[in-house]
Amino acid sequence: MEYFLFLVSSGLVVGATYGLVGMGFAIIYKATGIVNFAQGELLMLTAYIAFSLASSLSLSLVPLMIVTIPIAMVIGIVLERVFIRPMLGEPLFSIVMVTIGLAVILRGVTIMIWGPDPHEFPTGLSTQVVLIGPVPFYQVQLYGLATLAAVTLAAWAFFRFTRLGIAMRAVAANEGAAMLMGIEVSRIHMIAWALAAAVAALAGILFASMFKLGPTIWFEGLRSFPAVILGGLDSVLGAALGGLVVGLIENLAQGYIGQGLREIAGFVVIVVILMLRPYGLFGAREIERV
Amino acid sequence: MKKTLRMTLLAVGAALMLPAMAAAEPGVSDTEIRIGDVNILTGPASFIGQAVSVGSKVAAAEINAAGGINGRKIVMKTEDDGYVPSRSFQALKKLLEVDDIFALNGTSGTANVLAMMPLITKANLPTVVTTAPNELVYNPVRPSVFTIGASYEASFYAQLKYIHEKLAPKGAVYGLIRQDDDFGVAVEKGYERAIKEFGLKDGIRLRYKKGQADFAAEAVQMKAAGVQVLANGAIIAQAATVLKETRKLGMDLQVADVWSEIMPPSAKLLAPAGYSYLIGDYIAAMADPAAVKWMEKFKPYMTEADIAAVNRYTFITYAGLKIMAKAMEACGKDLTRACTVENLRKIKNFDTQGLTAPVSFDNERQLGGTAIKVYQINLADQSFKALTDYQEY
The missing domain is CATH 3.40.50.2300 (Response regulator)
Incomplete structure (x- = not known):
């Protein structure tokens, strides 16, 4: 039983980071219809910025998140204005290619500025183990789980109760109709990028704190992609849940089935679920009238 | 007239050829x-x-x-x-x-x-x-x-030999985690050799894909297998994460690591886990x-x-x-x-x-400098102390 609980707890911890990254993908897709392949690099850049802030200002985890979020949002807005806005109206494929190019640029620039060495991320948190029942956690891992819960709740409230959130849902549902209803679509796109960057910053800080900050951290974006597919590309809350499910499946597969199945198991479940529900667990079904 | 012209052309040709011949070896000039x-x-x-x-x-x-x-x-x-x-x-x-x-x-x-x-x-x-x-x-x-x-094989064999002879309790359970590639195969060869030669208890062998970040499940598996000596074939940030997870589970380990972990940025990442890990290297440590x-x-x-x-x-x-x-x-x-x-x-x-x-x-393989020193990290200042002199394994 202890073995099972250890695997479940570690699966949830890593799943929380997948979920946060996945939410970033989903926010942009929901508002703009674009899969942002630079989401992992956005995480990387903001994590390195947070690292510099934490090192120079000696900030602990929560203040660091609070300081980094607005910086990340500005970065998101700038990237949207410079790289994505000029592409409005162009074929979707071209816009996606721009995000791929953006990913390469962000990766290169980050390594150029901070160098290739990996770093221990200074969180100011204790490295003492916290026991919940028989299950050990590092403090930062509990922060990770709590952050996912808080962001998920905030996202649910934002999309359900705020004018901006409802406007974003309207744009996602029908951009043309939303525009006719007086919603400024380009502003919605900009806000989506800002929010996605903020979530990426949280994911980056937590991931670097739990594991290490290194030049391959961008890969977390791709690693989290199955979570967002599982949850539904246009479902922000689904991405969060998808992250937890993928994290759990990976760890249980590694622990019970055998090595090498960690990566495969997650994808097997995704294939099965997508065959049953092509839009993911929580994705909206598109109905076309002919 | 014709003969004179031919002679002249030959002389000019020879004159042009001379410097070219002198500089015939690529990359070498007089200076x-x-x-x-x-x-x-x-x-x-x-x-x-x-x-x-x-x-x-x-x-x-x-x-x-x-x-x-x-x-x-x-x-x-x-x-x-x-x-x-x-x-x-x-x-x-x-x-x-x-x-x-x-x-x-x-x-x-x-x-x-x-x-x-x-x-x-x-x-x-x-x-x-x-x-x-x-x-x-x-x-x-x-x-x-x-x-x-x-080779990595010799490096891991050297460390495991030292651990077996000097550090590990009698009957200790050994475990391996290594990358799923040629480098990992070389690490496992050294592990295998030590297990066979010294009749060690082989608790578990784990492989992971390059780029993996989370090793919590692997640490749980090692704990379940009762591992006391770990051949940690992960590198740099991954090696550090492996040790961080085994530390979280309260595992008391003797650790053999890859020689990249002797470099200061790596040592800085691994040291917080609190294991005085070993390294087998054919190159002198910074200290x-x-x-x-x-x-x-x-x-x-x-x-x-x-x-x-x-x-x-x-x-x-x-x-x-x-x-x-x-x-x-x-x-x-x-x-x-x-x-x-x-x-x-x-x-x-x-x-x-x-x-x-x-x-x-x-020698037949045109291979030299293969002798290895086993080093151990000093966790206080993250320097490395030689435990052996250079030895062939």
Whole structure:
């Protein structure tokens, strides 16, 4: 039983980071219809910025998140204005290619500025183990789980109760109709990028704190992609849940089935679920009238 | 008239041919010898290439300050391959065809050397491989290729032998985690050899895909298997995460690690887990007297950035170029690639001043400097203390 609980707890911890990254993908897709392949690099850049802030200002985890979020949002807005806005109206494929190019640029620039060495991320948190029942956690891992819960709740409230959130849902549902209803679509796109960057910053800080900050951290974006597919590309809350499910499946597969199945198991479940529900667990079904 | 014209043309032709014949050996002029260096100067592994470049630069500066090779100065020509084998091939092609190099010292990773091998073989290019001591590089033997360094197999065997004899409790359970590639296979060979030779309890063997970040499940598996001695074949950030997770589960371990974990950025990542881990390396650690002496001697030749870039790869590449220089020097004024290769083959007990064990290439594999020192980290200052002298395993 202890073995099972250890695997479940570690699966949830890593799943929380997948979920946060996945939410970033989903926010942009929901508002703009674009899969942002630079989401992992956005995480990387903001994590390195947070690292510099934490090192120079000696900030602990929560203040660091609070300081980094607005910086990340500005970065998101700038990237949207410079790289994505000029592409409005162009074929979707071209816009996606721009995000791929953006990913390469962000990766290169980050390594150029901070160098290739990996770093221990200074969180100011204790490295003492916290026991919940028989299950050990590092403090930062509990922060990770709590952050996912808080962001998920905030996202649910934002999309359900705020004018901006409802406007974003309207744009996602029908951009043309939303525009006719007086919603400024380009502003919605900009806000989506800002929010996605903020979530990426949280994911980056937590991931670097739990594991290490290194030049391959961008890969977390791709690693989290199955979570967002599982949850539904246009479902922000689904991405969060998808992250937890993928994290759990990976760890249980590694622990019970055998090595090498960690990566495969997650994808097997995704294939099965997508065959049953092509839009993911929580994705909206598109109905076309002919 | 016709005869005079023919004679004149022959004379002019001969006159034009003479300097060309004198400079027939690529990369060699009356005043300089151009040596190439293909390395990883960009990307996540660029700390290797930068260190390599410093090693070559310092060795060239020292040789040139002492009058060069029979009056010819060494000029280094460095190309970046970003750790991408196809780029290594292009880089060497450029060095051969544009920069006109005579020899190659420092050669990126294993796959990169193998990508360059057709060009090296075709040009009979004297090559000292300093950063990829992999069996694939020296087996089969390529006539102009000489390799310095021990295998990962020997490194892990040396550490596990030391742990078995000096540190582990009797009947301890051993475990392995390694990357799912050639490098990991080499690590497992060393583990396997130790398990068989010393009759150790083999608790668990785990493989992971390159790029994996989370090792919590693997740590749980190791705990369930009762592992007390861990052969940690993960590298740098991954090695640190493995130890962080085993520490979280309260595992008391003796740990053998990959030699990359002797470098300061790595040690800084691994040390917080609190394991006094071992390393088996064929190159002197930074705190080793040989390395300290080297740093004191060559600080004036280096910039601040160079000093910051120095690590084990600097020492080994420095040694590589010094060996190459000795082989070239023995050719006298008539320096040729064939002669240099011949003299490299005669290298015996070359003294690297303790940066490695004495290097000999006069063996079937043209492989030297394979003896290993076992080091242990001092967690307080993250320096490494030698537990053994250089030994062959």
